[in-house]
Amino acid sequence: MTDEVEKEVAVKDPLLEGQWDLWIANNDPKEMESVSEDELKAALIADLSDVSSMTVGEYTLYQKWCEFQREYPSHEVSTLFGVEKHLICFEDEAYIRSIKDNIWRPESVEDYMKLEPVLQYAGKNPELSKVWNTIRTFTSTMKNSSNIGRNLNYIVRDNNTNKYLGVICVSSDYLDLTPRDEFIGWSREKKTQGHMINFTAVGSTLVPLQPLGFNAVGGKLMALLSLSDEVQNRWKELYGDKLVGVTTTSLYGKDKLNGLSQYDNLKHWKKMGFSAGSISYEVTKKTEKMMLDWLKKEHTRKYFEWYVAKNPSGQPYKRDHRNRSRVYVYSKLAIPKTITSTAHQRGIYFSMLYDNGCEFLRGDIKESELKKSFDTSYEALANLWKTKYASKRIRSLKEQGRVTFDTLFYDDLSYVSWEETKERYLTQVGR
DSSP: OOHHHHHHHSOOOHHHHHHHHHHHTTOOGGGOOOOOHHHHHHHHHHHHHHHHTSOHHHHHHHHHHHHHHHHSOEEEEEETTEEEEEESSHHHHHHHHHHHHTBOOOSSTTGGGGOOEEEEEOTTOHHHHHHHHHHHHHHOSSOOOOOSSOEEEEEEEETTTOOEEEEEEEEEOOSOOHHHHHHHTOOHHHHHTTOGGGGEEEEEEEEEOTTHHHHHOHHHHHHHHTTSHHHHHHHHHHHSOOOOEEEEEOSSGGGSTTSOOTTTTOTTOEEEEEOOOOEEOOOOHHHHHHHHHHHHHHSHHHHHHHHTOBOTTSSBSSTTHHHHHHHHHHHHTTOOGGGTEEOOOOEEEEEESBTTHHHHHTTSSOGGGOOBOSOOSHHHHHHHIIIIIIHHHHHHHHHHTOOOOOOOOOTTTTTSOHHHHHHHHGGGTTO
16 A cells, blocks of 8 residues: 555644645655565564564563663773773763662561552652562563653652552553453443543553562552552542552463462452453664665655554654554565464453442443442552461461562663573563
8 A cells, every 4th residue: 555545544633744744745755765575574584583483482482582672782891800891971870870789688487577659759759760660671571661651650668668568550551451441341432432441551660679579469469459559549640530449460371370460369359361462573783774674665654643643642643653663664564473473371360449440441330420349548458468368378388388578670681682581581471
């Protein structure tokens, strides 16, 4: 399909067309540089063949390694003690070390009982945002990707010691999740045209730090704290909508060895089922640049809508633009579908904060009629975690002699090869 035809079938949004006219006047596709179609196709097939042969855990770790190679590049430096590897931005090393040194580490196996978890909202505070991003990048196996739309980023600290316990991000909810929507009784029209999707959110980041996560099922604590009064009040204050329910998904779903997630059997969270959609594999940054250059030159209108155009709030005009562009290019170049995506399914979990929340989200009752389901104070949620989950886990680990005081901090991924990364960390994925 030519760009002229693509423009004709595009939705005639005056705001979009105005941006397009201004941008195309200064960007002539004939003057753009791009690789040939055959060269791009060969690079895509090579990259996708590599990643599609990986397990879910291996691919997750590979994306993390690529993130470090891109965001924290290193080089060799000659010193009095020989050749050493350091980050190119040397100042980052001291800062990263300061974050690592402030992670909560128990002196005894029972120290979790002394914790008083609280949430510190990062918001637009540059320093707190830097802390949040550093913790998120260096302690979670999932790559650190920003979310489009609403975001509440929290650093979880112990109120007694001020040490870090984890990070949380509560974001704009997934638009379509069939098991959740069937549970609520939602129609797509009610969610979108009725704007009821704004009354739910997704716990997109629920990351406990180690050894809290392993020893005391800290992931359950993060999931419970994402429902707290602080999160609900902040959502209302910033966005004007009452938070009625929270969604989250498991990382590994059916692919996990025992099939269980940290959210299974967690009070106040209900398992809805599994996701149905596939996830597109990502290619290396070098190949991605080739792909975007080709898209920009050969399908200029599509490139513009996905990577240039903005909606009135300043966000990208199209949601999920990176995935849209990948799927589009793979289709245009006839890349075999067997290597472009994974059918990996994730578990879907939902927490309804009100007894009659489904009725409200369907539009059957007014907001003033909502009846709160449970105590969402810090104290109540932390006490539930300690007495019902952490204590049981600690007791089991003690009996098996498996209690650990080891942390998990990816501060060496900038310096090691992919093969070394697999050897060191593949068994830690999903820990």
